[in-house]
Amino acid sequence: MNETAGSAGGVRPRRGGRPAEGQPVIERAFDLLNAFDSDHRALPLADLARRSGIPRSSALRLARSLVHVGALERLDDGRFVVGLRLLETASLAPRGHGLRSVAMPFMEDLFHVTRQHVLLAVRDQEEALLVERLSALDASPVRYRVGGRLPLTSTGVGLILLAFAPPAVQDHVIAGYEPGHGDDDIGTPADLRRTLAEVRRGDLALGRQSHPWQLSTVAAPVRDGDEVVAALSVVAPSPGFPDAGYGPAVRATARAVSRRLSQEGHRARGHARP
Template identity: 60%
Template sequence: MDVRRGGEGGDGRRRAGGDFAGAAVVDRAFAVLRAFDAEHRALGLAELSRRTGLPRSTALRMARRLVAAGALERRGDGRYVIGLGLLEIATLAPRGHGLRAVAMPYLEDLFHVIRRHVLLAVLDEEEALLVERLSAPEAGPVRFRVGGRMPLHAGGAGLVLLAFAPAATQERALRRFTAGESVDALRDAEDLRRLLAEVRRGDYAVGSRSLPYPRATAAAPVRGPSGAVVAALSVVGPLDGFDPSAWIPAVRATARAVSRRLAEDEVPE
């Protein structure tokens, strides 16, 4: 990822004190923050420079500014980690922690009944962003973490979000679809198109997947005050002894309860 041209004019010249210069600072700050992920939680200066494409001097300057702002913290070994200042700000996001706060009591009720993974995800650009996950040891492995991203076609929650996503987003997903990357019933893009139509008609998604490990899922949409789909609630469990269709009523009822509460609290969409 090369962000060195961010905030420059077409001829590469920066306008001192102008919009381009300000945009460059913001772009570079976010490039530094996005260099961190689940596999790279602590980064040294050389790693920051390499992962952002910024010169070492620029990466160091941005890191120092972010430390001063509380967005990064510098450990004793000189490496940088995400700071608590970002968590403090992130809790104000209505589609993240705001949604989670409203949904949590209902997710917990569902979790205690089924003892499987319960996921809550929102659409972010063209991916599903996981905002909550409740898990039990007997629920089996799951790849995704809270704050992590999932391809929209990868599981029940993503398929629900994709079914109600803008038409342009759906068409791009259909063009990129590859068999084996979604539930087993989908062999090609036309299968996916038909499944998305079924999700819209039935207001739920259900399916199973053999790889990378056998699991099944049932999911339903969560709607905001306007009736638009703002999130997807899903249950994921091992195929052995787990019939996802049996959990559709409970999943849909939970999603509807969260939707009603969002409308009552007028949580922004």
Template identity: 65%
Template sequence: MTLPGREAAAGQTAPGHGGKPAVGEAVIDRAFRLLNSFDSEHRVLSLADLARRTGIPRSSTLRLARKLTEAGALERLDDGDFVIGLRLLEVASLAPRGHGLRAVAMPYMEDLFHVTQQHVLLAVRDGDDALLVERLSAHGATPVRFRVGGRMPLSATGVGLVLLAHAPAEAQERALRGFAPKDEMNLMEWDSAAELRRTLAEVRRGGFAVERETGGTLSTVAAPVRNADGVVAALSVVMPSSELAPGTYVTAVRTSARAISRQLGAGTRTS
């Protein structure tokens, strides 16, 4: 789930004159903007950092941070800096599309991991991103930049392509309008929106995605995970392109994805 005020994180100034919060902005929105200041590269933030990254005055930032600390959403270190609190992890564990899905999928992901000895990823769609719910990685697997809780553009990974192929039409059109042309920062690249559109059609028709990273270093095989209402997640294996054996990996990934889908009630809808 995209937290309110996500666009104000990473140092962007919140709406309002002179960098001050907009008049009438709800306290909860400001609190979420404060929480959104943290990311994988900014796990520990000082009060000054929080004020700067949210655009909220320092005195108000301190009051919010204290309240969030009292609630367990933040923790304060001995030196006065702040980190995310365990209460957020406790609450997040109740999310059915996060840990709930992970709990069902984990036994099958572990089987797939033991068979392939590669990276095994489970992701869901959240708006225009793929959100990584779980990752299992072999000790000797090629390093990747995916992290649990991390976001990826839907058109940039195998799991993203599967999720995008089964997303509502409006989500697909947004991706097609803003598709990333060839860029070394993206795993999957497209020369045109038409090429991406054809790929999405092939994913829907075949029931899986097989894609190569730019430069051919890594490849991914992904398949959809369903419940009674449709596609809710995507499962994939990421491996060195030199080890890609499409027939073997496609069978293994699709078999695991179908097993998870059965546990989630795929095919049981009666209306």
């Protein structure tokens, strides 16, 4: 269970095989924005061009355009940072802010009971996207952030989202699974398939990791009607992890969020599908 988010220190690969100059402007704009991550929040032009794979002259023109519309901001030292306009726009995302607003009161109750990390995530293609988390100041160390991405195969929320994903998504992830890229107890693709079946039967995912920290997690699905739209989890230190106590609490919280989603008619928000 690797509770890491984002691609720390690495250059994010551009989706698709076309060179930057042959891409539509909107795709190049997202390539530029994807150069930022939790370890690279402010980038000089040279690094922005290198990490995005866009030639320096083109990166400068595009960055200036993004600054003009507020998607980027430029610091006094010339470095670029993500602009507040993106935060304003992202707050309108129904699978993020809308889901979060419904889930937050229930997450706060779970947090006060556990005093650990409480996570809420949705699936985006073959990754889990963290939309909210609550953490005690003295909670065990982990690496993740709201807006960060988590592997589907090595996190409690990821296993839930993968277990209820379309069969084609499951088959593709299972086929590409490699030992060491998942939960400590999942060694082979066959193990992963069995684990996903157990998750569906029990409506609960249990996971653990020993590196870099000894952590355990328990996660449950959040539904809007019959559709699993999110996953909720608690992450805590493995020594003394009270599986029996956390499991029912997480499942009950996820079901409470599900009932509220259905009551408030949030299906009309149009949950995105891959």
